[in-house]
Amino acid sequence: xxxxxxxxxxxxxxxxxxxxxxxxxxxxxxxxxxxxxxxxxxxxxxxxxxxxxxxxxxxxxxxxxxxxxxxxxxxxxxxxxxxxxxxxxxxxxxxxxxxxxxxxxxxxxxxxxxxxxxxxxxxxxxxxxxxxxxxxxxxxxxxxxxxxxxxxxxxxxxxxxxxxxxxxxxxxxxxxxxxxxxxxxxxxxxxxxxxxxxxxxxxxxxxxxxxxxxxxxxxxxxxxxxxxxxxxxxxxxxxxxxxxxxxxxxxxxxxxxxxxxxxxxxxxxxxxxxxxxxxxxxxxxxxxxxxxxxxxxxxxxxxxxxxxxxxxxxxxxxxxxxxxxxxxxxxxxxxxxxxxxxxxxxxxxxx
Numbered sequence: 001x002x003x004x005x006x007x008x009x010x011x012x013x014x015x016x017x018x019x020x021x022x023x024x025x026x027x028x029x030x031x032x033x034x035x036x037x038x039x040x041x042x043x044x045x046x047x048x049x050x051x052x053x054x055x056x057x058x059x060x061x062x063x064x065x066x067x068x069x070x071x072x073x074x075x076x077x078x079x080x081x082x083x084x085x086x087x088x089x090x091x092x093x094x095x096x097x098x099x100x101x102x103x104x105x106x107x108x109x110x111x112x113x114x115x116x117x118x119x120x121x122x123x124x125x126x127x128x129x130x131x132x133x134x135x136x137x138x139x140x141x142x143x144x145x146x147x148x149x150x151x152x153x154x155x156x157x158x159x160x161x162x163x164x165x166x167x168x169x170x171x172x173x174x175x176x177x178x179x180x181x182x183x184x185x186x187x188x189x190x191x192x193x194x195x196x197x198x199x200x201x202x203x204x205x206x207x208x209x210x211x212x213x214x215x216x217x218x219x220x221x222x223x224x225x226x227x228x229x230x231x232x233x234x235x236x237x238x239x240x241x242x243x244x245x246x247x248x249x250x251x252x253x254x255x256x257x258x259x260x261x262x263x264x265x266x267x268x269x270x271x272x273x274x275x276x277x278x279x280x281x282x283x284x285x286x287x288x289x290x291x292x293x294x295x296x297x298x299x300x301x302x303x304x305x306x307x308x309x310x311x312x313x314x315x316x317x318x319x320x321x322x323x324x325x326x327x328x329x330x331x332x333x334x335x336x337x338x339x340x341x342x343x344x345x346x347x348x349x350x351x
Contacts, residue, residue, distance in 0.1 A: 001026060001027065001028045002026060002027050002028070002064040002065065002331075002335055003027075003028050003029075003030035003063040003064045003065075004021050004027050004028065004029060004030055004063060004064065004065050004066070004067065004331065005029075005030045005031050005032070005033075005060060005063040005065070005066040005067070005087075006018055006021070006029070006031075006032040006033070006066070006067050006069060007032075007033050007057065007060070007066050007067065007068050007069065007070065007078065008033060008034075008068060008069040008070040008074075009032035009033055009034055009040075009043070009054055009069065010034040010035075010036065010043045010054060010180070011043075011069060011179055011180045012176050012179065012180050012319060013069045013092055013319055013323050013324055014032065014067075014069035014324075015043060015044040015046075015047070016319040016320070016323065016324040016325070017067050017069060017092070017323075017324035017327065017328070018032055018040070018044070018047065018052065019044075019046065019047065019324075020324055020325055020328050020342060020343070021328065022047070022050060022052075023342055024328065024341065024342035025341065025342060026335075026337055026341060026342075027328075027331070027342070029052065030061065030063035030064075031055055031059075031060055031061065031063070032052060032054050032055070033054060033055055033056065033057045033059075033060060034054035034055075034056070035056070035057070036054075037053065037054050037055050037056050038053070038054055039052075039053050039054075040052040040053065040054055043180075062085055062086075062087065063087060064087065064088065064335075065087060065088040065089070065090065065331055065334070065335075066082050066087055066088075066089055066090070067090050067092055067324070067327055068089065068090070068091045068092060068093060068095075069092045069093070069324075070092075070093055071093065072093050072094045072095060072108050072110070073095065073108065073110045074093070074095070075089075075091040075093055075095040075096070076095040076096070076112060076113050076114040076117065076118075077113060077114070079091065079095075079096075079114065079117055079138065080114055080117065083117075083137055083138060088136075088137050088138075088139075088331075088334055089137065089138045089139070090124065090138075090139040090141055090327045090330055090331065091121075091138075091139070091140055091141060092141045092323060092324065092327055093141075094108065094140075094143065094204065095112070095114075095118070095140070096117060096118045096121035096138065096140035097121075097123065097140040097142065097143070097146075097207075097208050098118070098207055098208065098211060099118070099119070099211060100207075100211075101115050101118070103207055104118070107202075107204050107207060108204070117138060118140075120138060121136075121138045121139065121140040122136040122138070122139050122140065123139075123140050123142060123208075123212060124139040124140055124141045124142055124326065124327070124330045125142055125147060125150060125151070125212070125326075126326070126329050126330060126333060126339060127151065127154075127261070127264050127266075127267060128150070128154065128212070128216070130333060130339075133330050133333045133334060134333050134334065134336075136334065139327070139330050139334070141323065141326060141327050141330070142208060142212075142322075142326070143204070143205040143208055143322070144173075144177060144205075144236055144316065144318035144319075144322025144323060145169075145171050145173070145203075145205040145209075145225070145227065145236060145238060145322075146205045146208035146209050146212070147297070147316060147321060147322050147326065148171075148236055148237075148238040148297065148314040148315070148316050148322065149169055149171075149205075149209050149223070149225070149238050149240065149314065150208070150209060150212050150213060151267060151297050151299065151314060152238060152240055152299050152312045152313075152314035153167070153213055153240065153242070153312070154213070154216055154260070155256050155257055155259075155260035155261075156242065156256075156310075157213050157216045157217040157221070158216055158217070158260070159256065160217070160245070161244055161245065161248065161256070162242040162243060162244055162245065162310070163242070163243045163244075163245060164213075164217065164219055164220065164221045164222065165222045166222070166224075166242070166243055167221065167222065167223045167224065167240070167241075167242055168224045168240070168241040168242075169209075169223060169224065169225040169226075169238055169239065169240045169241075170225075170226055170227075170228070170238075170239040171225065171226070171227035171228070171236060171237070171238050171239075172195075172227070172228055172229075172230045172236060172237045172238075172239070172288075173227055173228070173229050173230065173235075173236045173318065174229075174230065174232040174233050174234040174235045174236065174318060175191060175229055175231070175232070175233060176233050176234040176318060176319060177229075177234075177236070177318045178229065185198075185229075186229065191229060191231050192231050193231065194231060195228050195229070195230050195231075196228055196229040196230075197226065197227070197228040198227060198228065198229060199227065200226045200227070201226070203225050203226070203227060205225065206223050206225045209221070209223045209225065210222065210223050232288070234292055234293075234317055234318055234319055234320075235288045235289070235291065235292050235315065235316065235317045235318055235320075236288070236315070236316060236317075236318050236322060237288050237313065237314070237315050238312075238313070238314040238315075239311065239312075239313060240311065240312040240313075240314065241309060241310070241311055242309070242310050242312065243308060243309050243310070244308060244309075244310055247305065247308060248303060248310070249303065249305075250271075250301070250302060250303045253301055253303060253310065254269070254271045254301075257269045257271075257299060257301070261299075265339075265340050266295050266296050266297060266321065266329070266340075266343070267296075267297050267299065268286075268296055268297070268298045268299070269298075269299055269300075270284070270285065270286040270298045270299065270300040270313075271284055271300060271301070272284050284300060284302065285300045285302070285313050286298035286299065286300040286313050286314075286315045287315070288315045289347065289348075289349070289350070289351040290315070290347045290349065290351075291315055291316055291317050291320065291321070291347050292317050292320075292347045292348060292351045293317060293320060293345065293347055293348060293351075294317055294320050294321070294325065294343075294345055294346060294347045295317075295320050295321045295325035295326060295328075295329055295343040296316070296320075296321060296346075296347070297314060297315070297316040297321045298313075298314075298315050298316075299312065299313065299314050300312070300313040301313065317347075325343055328342060328343060329343055
């Protein structure tokens with residue numbers, strides 16, 4: 001059994017990490033922290049009778065790996081001590097995701113005190129960096145929107161299918177992505193019958209998307225990304241519009257995606273046949289609810305031959321494949337375990 005600590009466990013992401021670790025056959029929860037120590041059900045009622053108590057960060061013991069679930073700028077001050085003690089580190093936040101220090105400090109509005117760690121951190125998309133993750137001691141877990149967009153576009157970028165200056169992404173997010181702290185815009189009377197655009201230009205996750213897709217294609221990538229909160233709890237849908245360099249049929253696109261992800265357990269290509277003689281079409285496209293509470297990403301697409309454009313749909317759970325479940329997938333790889341261990345649950349239906 002590997003002992004795993006969760007540093008910063010009172011929020012939604014920390015609670016999700018604890019839930020998956022408690023279900024894992026090879027992991028044991030060593031400890032979980034809060035600045036306001038209490039029984040775990042005070043923060044996470046779904047974990048009632050799990051016999052866990054959140055402890056103060058000053059009380060942590062050595063463990064095999066730690067997951068940081070902290071606001072930006074916190075993990076950079078803590079990671080070095082754990083690494084020097086021989087503890088593997090996965091940061092669920094943003095402290096080690098970018099490779100350009102000036103970009104990071106401008107985007108996050110802070111000075112980075114441990115840039116040498118950011119330089120050695122492995123970006124935690126297992127489907128792209130599995131061999132590097134296997135050897136790593138420090139993982140930068142991606143942002144949820146970043147994961148969905150990078151996974152959706154990677155096959156097209158690798159095969160030089162699309163124009164790279166005109167990638168347009170609209171992101172729809174459940175409100176859990178804003179965290180557990182109260183905010184008027186996400187108060188139930190405000191969001192329940194509403195769609196709320198936020199950070200509509202220069203969103204932080206753009207820098208991850210452009211960085212990782214640029215590395216894949218060895219070319220400058222420009223992503224035009226705008227997100228909005230919608231009145232659901234968890235999960236994201238990325239609606240991606242791209243323009244192929246040459247005309248491509250939907251069948252050829254399907255072959256490309258199936259070939260790209262045929263060996264990836266957690267990436268599912270959703271391309272059911274279109275319904276015949278219907279006034280509105282929905283069968284071929286993935287639904288967000290289907291991946292809630294899971295480590296799956298469902299990718300769908302369609303082609304508009306009249307306008308020579310492709311639309312791609314990428315859905316994942318922002319706390320699952322976009323967060324804590326992906327972190328556990330990375331832990332499995334780091335410890336030489338079957339990477340699907342403890343993660344094969346399907347989504348609830350209906351949800």
